[in-house]
Amino acid sequence: MIREALAVKVANVVSNMHAKGKIPVASLGPIEIADTKQPEHGDFACNIAMAGSKLAGMNPRALGELIAGELAGDEAFESIEVAGPGFINFRLRNTYVSNFVTLVSRTSLLPTPLSRQKINVEFVSVNPNGPITIGSGRGAAYGSTLCNVLEAAGHQVHREYYVNDGVNSEQMRLFAESIKAILEGQPVPDNGYKGDYVQNVAEILRTDVGPDAGLDTLKAHAERLMVAKQREDLHAFGVSFDTWFSEQSLHDGGEVEAEVTALLNSGIADSEPVRVKLKLAKGGKVESVEQEPQDEGGTLWLRSTKFGDDMDRVLRRRDGRLTYIASDIAYHKDKFNRPHHADKLITVLGPDHHGYIGRLQAVVAAMLIADGQVEGRPGNTQLSETDAQLFRSGMERDLCLAATELARKMLDVQIFQLVRFLKDGKPAPMRKRDGNIFALIDLINEIGEKMRPEGMPEEKQQAGSDVARFFYLMRSHDTTFDFDLSLAETKSDDNPVFYVQYAHARISSILRKAELEPKAGEYTERPETELIKKVVDLPNEIRRCAEDYGVHRLVTYSIELARAFHHFYNECRVIDPENIATTQSRLALCQVTQIALQTTLGLLGVSAPEAM
RNA sequence: GCCCCAGUAGCUCAGUGGAUAGAGCAGCAGCCUUCUAAGCUGUUUGUCGGAGGUUCGAGUCCUCUCUGGGGCGCCA
Numbered sequence: 001m002i003r004e005a006l007a008v009k010v011a012n013v014v015s016n017m018h019a020k021g022k023i024p025v026a027s028l029g030p031i032e033i034a035d036t037k038q039p040e041h042g043d044f045a046c047n048i049a050m051a052g053s054k055l056a057g058m059n060p061r062a063l064g065e066l067i068a069g070e071l072a073g074d075e076a077f078e079s080i081e082v083a084g085p086g087f088i089n090f091r092l093r094n095t096y097v098s099n100f101v102t103l104v105s106r107t108s109l110l111p112t113p114l115s116r117q118k119i120n121v122e123f124v125s126v127n128p129n130g131p132i133t134i135g136s137g138r139g140a141a142y143g144s145t146l147c148n149v150l151e152a153a154g155h156q157v158h159r160e161y162y163v164n165d166g167v168n169s170e171q172m173r174l175f176a177e178s179i180k181a182i183l184e185g186q187p188v189p190d191n192g193y194k195g196d197y198v199q200n201v202a203e204i205l206r207t208d209v210g211p212d213a214g215l216d217t218l219k220a221h222a223e224r225l226m227v228a229k230q231r232e233d234l235h236a237f238g239v240s241f242d243t244w245f246s247e248q249s250l251h252d253g254g255e256v257e258a259e260v261t262a263l264l265n266s267g268i269a270d271s272e273p274v275r276v277k278l279k280l281a282k283g284g285k286v287e288s289v290e291q292e293p294q295d296e297g298g299t300l301w302l303r304s305t306k307f308g309d310d311m312d313r314v315l316r317r318r319d320g321r322l323t324y325i326a327s328d329i330a331y332h333k334d335k336f337n338r339p340h341h342a343d344k345l346i347t348v349l350g351p352d353h354h355g356y357i358g359r360l361q362a363v364v365a366a367m368l369i370a371d372g373q374v375e376g377r378p379g380n381t382q383l384s385e386t387d388a389q390l391f392r393s394g395m396e397r398d399l400c401l402a403a404t405e406l407a408r409k410m411l412d413v414q415i416f417q418l419v420r421f422l423k424d425g426k427p428a429p430m431r432k433r434d435g436n437i438f439a440l441i442d443l444i445n446e447i448g449e450k451m452r453p454e455g456m457p458e459e460k461q462q463a464g465s466d467v468a469r470f471f472y473l474m475r476s477h478d479t480t481f482d483f484d485l486s487l488a489e490t491k492s493d494d495n496p497v498f499y500v501q502y503a504h505a506r507i508s509s510i511l512r513k514a515e516l517e518p519k520a521g522e523y524t525e526r527p528e529t530e531l532i533k534k535v536v537d538l539p540n541e542i543r544r545c546a547e548d549y550g551v552h553r554l555v556t557y558s559i560e561l562a563r564a565f566h567h568f569y570n571e572c573r574v575i576d577p578e579n580i581a582t583t584q585s586r587l588a589l590c591q592v593t594q595i596a597l598q599t600t601l602g603l604l605g606v607s608a609p610e611a612m
Numbered sequence: 613g614c615c616c617c618a619g620u621a622g623c624u625c626a627g628u629g630g631a632u633a634g635a636g637c638a639g640c641a642g643c644c645u646u647c648u649a650a651g652c653u654g655u656u657u658g659u660c661g662g663a664g665g666u667u668c669g670a671g672u673c674c675u676c677u678c679u680g681g682g683g684c685g686c687c688a
Contacts, residue, residue, distance in 0.1 A: 032628070047630060050668075060668075084631045085668070127688065170687050280614055283675095299686065310614075314686045324688060354616050355684050417617055418682060475625080480617060480681065482624080491650080494637070498650050510647050544628075556626065559635085570643090570652045612650065 001100055001108065001536035003033040003044065006076075006090060010046055013070040022066065028052025042081065042089035043097075043533070049086040060086025094522060097529045100536045101520040101585075104592040109536075109599050111543035113154025120335055121147050123348035124234065125162040128226040129175040130197060131439040132233045134430065134483075135350065138419050140440070141472035141605070143348040144239040145551045146414075148603045153546030158342065159241045162331065165223045166247040167216075168322050176219035183211045183218075195437060201225055233441040236461050238469065238605040245334075247327050255330040256322060260315060262370035263302065263329070267392070269315055269366075273297040276390065277311040284308075289389035302329075304362035306390055306400040307407070313359060325363065332360075333367045336410070345411045346549075351480075357413045364407035365400070374403045414549055416477040423485045444468055450489040466606045470497040473604055476552045496559055498612070500601065503562035505612040507594045510574050514587050521585030527568040528589060534564040535596040542603070551603075558600045565593050 010031045018026040028048050036045045049064030056063050064082035071080055071088075076096040081089045123143025126136050144159070151157045165172065178192035182202040188194050201222050205213070209221055227244065234240070250256050263269035273294040281287040289305070300316035302325060315326045335342055345364075349356060368374045381394035391397040421428040421438075430438050448455070448464030455463065467488050474496070475481040487494060511518075523529055541557045544550070574586040601608045 034628070034630080037631070037634085041631075045630085050630075053668085087631065125688095164688060172688090174687095282614080284615085310684080317686045319686085321686090323686065351616080351682060353688085354682080356688090358615090415616070420681090478617070484624085487624095493650050495650080496636080499636095502648080502650050506648060506651085513647055553626090556635090563635090566651055567653095569647080573647070575647050612648075 001103060001539060002092075002097070002533060003537070003540055004112075006033045006044060006046070007031040009071060009074060009076070010048060010067065010088075013067055014048070014052075017066065017070060023056045023058075023063075025055050028055050036089065041083065041087070042079070042091040044090045044092070046088045046090070047086070049082070049088055053086070064088050092529075094524050094529055097532050098521070098523045100532055101523070101588055101592055104535060104595060106595055106599065109538045109596055110152050111154070111539040111546070116154050116156065117343040118156045118158070118341065119150055119344050119346060120158045120160055120342035121150070121346045121348065122160045122162055122335075123147075124230075124239070125164070126230070127164045127169070127171055127175075128223040128230065129172060129193060130195065130226065130437060131441060132230050132237075134421065134438045134440050134443050135419060137237070137440040137443065137468065138416050138472045138477070139348050139350055140234060140237055140239045141469045142414075142416050142477045142551065145469075145473055145554070145604055146346070146348070146549055148605070149542060149545045149551050149554070152542050152599075152603060155546070158243065158340070160243045160245060160335075161241045163223075163227055163244055163246050164324070165220075165227075166251060166324065166327050168251075168324060168327065169247075172219060172223065173215075176215050176222060179205060179218050179222055180215055183213075197229075233439065236441060236444055237465050245331070247324075247331065250327050250330045250334065251322075255334065256327050259330040259333060259367070259370065260300070260322070260326055263315070263366060264300075266366075266370045267396070268306065268369055269300055269302050271297065271300050273299070275301065275312050276303065276305045278305055278309075280310060286386050289386050291389070302326075302362070302366060303390075304359060304366065306396075307362035307365040307404045309358045309362040313362075325359070328360070328363050329367050329370075332364050332411070333371060336367075344409075346414060347411065348414050348416065351415060351418045354415045357415070360413055361404065361407045361411055364411045365403035368403045368406060369399060374399055374406060377402060412549075414477065417480040419472070420480065420482045421485055422482045425486075428485055440468075447488055451491055462607055466501070467495070467497050469605050470500075470555065473552055474555050476550055478550075497606065499566075500558045500562040500597070501606070501609055502612055503565045504594065504597045504601070504608045505610065506569060507565070507590045507597070508610040510590055511587065511594070514575055514583070516580060516584050516587065518587035518591045519584040520588040521581055523585065523589065525572050527564070527571040528586075531564045531568045531589060531593060534561050535592050538596050538599060554600055554603055558597070558604065561593070561596055561600065565597075 014023070014028055015026050017023050029052055031046065031048050033044050033046055036042055049067060050060040053060040053063050061082060064086045068080045068082050068088050071077065076092060078091040078093045083089050121143060124132065124136055124140050126132065132140065147157045147159050174189065174191065175193050178188045178198055179202045181188050181192065182199060183206055204225060205218060205221055209217055260269065273296070275292040275294060277290045277292055278286050279288045279290060296318060298318045299314055302313045302315045304313050305311060313325045314323050316322050332345070335345055347360065376395055376399040383391060383394055383397065387397055391400065421430065444461055444464035446464070447467045448460030451463035451467065452460045471483055471488050493499070523532060538557070541553060545553055572586060574583060574590060576583050598608045
């Protein structure tokens, strides 16, 4: 809030200077109000004099002095100095900073929306063949928080889970075969599913559908059980979805076959027994095109190399079954063409899927062409030597390039990196001793048990979920990180979750004890003004997170906000019967801090306890 | 071979192209008859892996390179 207000002041001054003929342009570019690293540099700094010196046609120091001079009369400032190479340093009056306390509300702490998009965010989307694992937990925490942040930034968000329940899935078939084997008392097939939960599913199905049920029936029922389990586990983790989309529904409705036909008609797919592969040089440039002849025919190929994918993908296998890529194309078409269509898709995937980005964008590009949504641009009809191996004509090449470009704008794939779990400083196995995969719900329950041994089951899960979410979100999703189980399970001041939650509990306690109405006043103590500055910076933090999807910064912010409060708490006594005015104004400051903490923790999906 | 990620204080990591690179932990020294000590205060710590380049200015952007982790299926 303060930054925005200062940026407006600077922008006005620049525009006035232009009106007066002092500078040749009305804008010197975007105005950034930055933190100062040293207190002697004031409260905030602006680099516009350096960034805009060329446009203004004068040296940064002179421009800075000019801007500072124009701003000098403003009562917001205690002082304005031009320093170093041309920084404009602002020192704000306490009265000015104090005024912002009355402006804080639940809505004013959210950024002013610059654009309002309809965004479909798909995340988690694991196969319905087991519980959500601790690896997927990172995607769940990240995806759900990203959705919250995008919403807070003004976008309309649709949370989506894609259920890979298609008949084409090899893995799901293997899952069903494993269950069938158990029911028949046969050994589980090689690479089959052997965890305890598979036994449980088999036992449930033995009574529900009988031991002699066919493979398709078993598969359908097993999937339903697993999806229900996943939904339940995710719910305990504070994650919910607007849509659980069934892949199989696309096959049943004929959309996949229709899309395959459309692709064939567009020449994007064919059954020539050859696979094209791109040999890429550093930087992703196509070095050469290899045609890899296939021994057997009968395969239907998506020529995804036309869209920059490094090799063509199979749409229909030799045995006639469609692949997941085929349903993916129909799925993306569906996502874009629903009544409440999406302007943009974000897909959150795990580290093992990073090779999938090019494929997915090729999928969307192919869909756009098959759907006739791309205009060909009349351009160069010449084909280079490598182009000639990929495209039939210059027109087709231009169409494919346009489709690829559009697809990259419409689909944003976010990959989260690996999580390593550490216990006592050593890597903890992702599988338990009995061979079962470590499930997210086990992590939640285990941490919850340590945190709240005497709590009710819901309290334990809440505590476990809070800690797990906070930890998952601490680091950038785009970085591998170590999840320190020992630290997460420690009920100590080392645990940053509690540092933040404790600040909220302290505020709640003060507000409970207070017998006076909060009433904003003037704040003169340094811990007070520092706290105000931190509180009103929340909209700026949310906006930045929504822009680059780096939601981990919100965790850093929450810690900084809590720290600013704890400092204030120790330095400035709130409740003082001898001084009613100070008590009231500090209560108001507590209240706005509480709002900021609740908003931040709410976005992170972490609870804000009234007492600890 | 190609792709993604990382390399910053003893450890774990922040770090909007800006000024003298910051936190937490660990270590040491303090603060509870006072609103929750799950808190606060003080103190020590740097070839930002390396080399070029772009820029008025690079930990941040580009190129190359070294080291480590992960990925490149007619599996999803």
